[in-house]
Amino acid sequence: MSMRVVDVRGRTVTLAEAGNGAPLVYLHGFADVHAVAGELLPFHQRLARHAKVIAPAHPGCNGTDELDSCSIDDVIFHYLELLDATGLARFDLIGHCVGGWIAAELAVRHPERVGRLTLIGACGLFVPGEPIADVFMHAQPERGTDSSSLRSLLFAEPDGPVAKRWFPDGRGDLDEEVRRYQMLRFGSFVGFKPPYFYHRELRERLYRAAMPALVITGERDRMVPPAHARTYHDELPEAARLELVHGAGHAVHLEQPDKVADRIVEFHKQHRDEFADAQFDATTHA
């Protein structure tokens, strides 16, 4: 695994990379690489056995420069510039939470560049009566030190070891605290208003994202209600079966990393992408 920085039109972007083969771009959420952890997590490592995982840190996160203007549109252009700068003409795409929203926006704009799309606990849609929970309110600790309500948004087991490892009570590791803050700040720029982590027009545009797609959600996701995954699943023309992971919350890939990674690998095998698989075969048989 390696961390490197790339220059994108004068801006610094942090990339975490692992594995060989077809390029798989991973866009992170709140409980994730770059947002809490400074490096790739077991979920990404498992994917890296089958592909070249490329996980950029969002603007302002983990060493990536902030954007002067950071609307969802600015962020899409930022990613197009990054993809161009790193020579990624075509790639598989996975996004979690806000990263899922960005992935969906990229897929509807440039369907020709995305081989296979996976959305995990993705926000981005307005689903009437199913609001995305207020992560900012819950990020304010209770009694000054208690982060349990934030953990309960992000994890099925708010007091379990994974939840407490990444969102501890009281003051945690300084670098991790700052990374969590930077991710909330990015979230505030891109998704606070208007509207709240969604883009009303996205739903009507999903017909354009006609690549094979896999939609995954923790059945106990209390941040992005599973109704959002169902809507993505219904609107994406080539969506495979909706993957509802039992016993998992919003950070389903942290809570059940092997299961989620294996499901994605299986999905990629079921939906061979000529371009991507040629690259994978070339690297594995070399």
Add this chain to the structure above:
Amino acid sequence: MAYPHLPADFDERYDTGWVTVPNSLWDKDKSRGLYQQFIDQLAYADEIGFDGMVLNEHHQNIYGLMPSPNLIAAALTQRTKRGKIVILGNLLPLHLNPLRVAEEYAMLDNMSDGRLIAGFAPGSGPETFNYNVPSAPTRAQFWEAIDLVERAWTEPGPFAHEGRHYPLRYVNPWPQPTQKPHPPIWIPGSRSRDTLVEIAKRGHCYFLSSRSHGKETARSQQLFAQILQEHGDRYTPDRMGILMSAYVAETDAQAQAEAKEGVWYFLKNCLKGHLRREGRQLTFGPGIPYIAPAEFRNFLKGSDPTTPLLGDAETWDDLQESASIIVGSADTVYRRIMDILTHSKVGNLLIQFHLGNMPDALTRKSMRLFATEVAPRLRADSAALFDREFPDTARAREMAT
């Protein structure tokens, strides 16, 4: 201007006094005449010789019942003759177009015959939530809005404003303010260096929004002075103000006995959600990520989340230490405030007299004692202090007269 009719067990039953505190607690019958009482107290301040009356803007809370300070200011223009009307301030990002604020402030300046002090604030955590105003991106918007208002007051209209956030073809507000070049502009800030730099760039005044005054207040003044100097400007005491609460009575013991109920009501109820660790603090923190990450890192290094806040005080001794709510005889209150002025060299004191559910009669008595027995000594002694500390300013004043 707190809501004074909360149930006695509010603190046990409700986890916050801000944003989500249920408005079914509003008692329309008990609240009849409440705004009249606020306005009367402020008019009384003018009558007994205070330099000005300070209003602020808050939404959806029991701490300050003034979503629109401009309405109260309008009433004061008709009830008062002399004192400044200080609005600290209109929350610019809550307005679709800051020109509306430029217009209302210009009206108030005319209606008061040039007595307006124009404050602008970006809104803090509570407004982030209750008006859905994102904390981080609105900072840039805020400074553009201030500059647009200042332009609208000083540059002949109509002109076009090619701003990023408020592009306008025809900026030409009628009326124009009475004061020239424009009413003094005040901007509240915590201790963010970025805010002080923006204030210094524009030559405006700084109001430190902290409620507690220890060494940090002096440090803020020194930082502001240093930043002003970096911008070719010079600190003078009139450029900065601080916030505190006071209660004055005939003796220390009497002051404590009379103030006690209002003070504890204010601390335990009104500060819950703001300056108390109990419940969820909504004024600062990771969910309101408006300060730059490097500043947040410094904040984390220099703070401990288990440290009690003002509203966590359990005893009068705790309160005395924070130098925030100063209660005592005229002598005591004079001495303690003079001590703060000596260390911080701040020229403007914004003093809250009505605390929580304090009865009107006691509030007025305290205001009167302050105006007659504390303020004259503070004025004289601080003038002497500042003449010693800032001899250039003193000389300039002598030459002007």
